[in-house]
Amino acid sequence: MATTEKAKEGGAIRETISVVIQAILLAVIIRSFIVQPFSIPSGSMKPTLLVGDYVFVSKWSYGFSRHSLPFSPPIFSGRIFGSDPERGDVVVFKYPPDPSKDYIKRVVGLPGDKVQLRDSVVLVNGQPIERLQNGMFEGDFQGRIIQTPIIQERMDNGAMYGTLDVQPGSSGDSTPVFEVPEGKYFFLGDNRDNSADSRYDVGLVPADHLVGKARFIFLSMENGTPAWHIWKWPSDMRWGRLFDGL
Known part of the structure; x- marks a missing residue:
């Protein structure tokens, strides 16, 4: 028994x-x-993404590399079933100087493009991206609550999104021409004066560092509230941002 x-x-x-x-x-x-959730830890993509947003990222969008796998094992090089992102896509990628870190920015330059900022205007292959003011954004900038215009950009493929230029005339608003070679991409944050991106130490991002395309916001918490604090959802959830597409 x-x-x-x-x-x-x-x-x-x-x-x-x-x-x-x-x-x-x-x-x-x-x-x-298939899909991986990511949280937004910084304001570099305001007004599109806020600190405390949680997004779903589709892993199949640009094919697969070793960075698609947990811990990025060096079991193969390049991309399998690879395809280019489109200008305007919001993409999670591995930070080239330290691939253990994930960054999220917007694709502006594709392989073969020449990208430059001139007095806050983005030029792709010599053509300025269309800009117009579309409302105001209120938020915390370096410890101060301020209002700043939302500058809507429209790319030649129809992609439209809001950007912020909190300090017009700052060093990142005018740049040399960046020539994007084959197999690399140029990224910008939507919060142009508060973003570490391809203008700075991020540099041009190799294709095999792309993790996936950000699709939509599935949670959004304010006041620094962790998502697992379910009892605070009624007061701290930004309900109006849920399922916003990117």
Whole structure:
């Protein structure tokens, strides 16, 4: 009798372990090849993304590289089923100087493009991106609550999005021409005076550092509230931002 009970206990343990392993494998597959959630820790993409936003990123959009996998194992190079992002896409990528860090910015320059900022105006291949003011944005900038115009940009492919230029005439508003070689991309943050991007140490981002395309916001918490503080959702959730597409 005791032997039978022990056998049943052993079978239950093995079944539990098997279920756990299958769940982990399924989670790894989903995270690596289908969709991965990311949280927004900084204001570099204001007004599009705010600190406390959580976004879903599609992993298949640009193909797969070693950075699609957890911990970026060096098991192969390049991209499998690779394709170019489009200008205006919001993309998560690995920070080239330290691939353990994830960055999220907007694609402005594709391979073969020449990109320059001139008095806050973005030029792609010598053509200025259309700009117009579209409302005001109120937010915290370096510890001060201020209002600043939202400058809507419209690319030649129809992509439209808001940007901020809190300090017109700052050093990042006018740049040399960046020539984007094959296999690399030029990124800008929408919050142009408060973004580490391809104008600075991020540089031009290699294709195999692309992680995926940000699709939509699925949670948005203010006041620094962690998403798992469910009891604070009624007061701290930005309900109006849920499921906003990017």
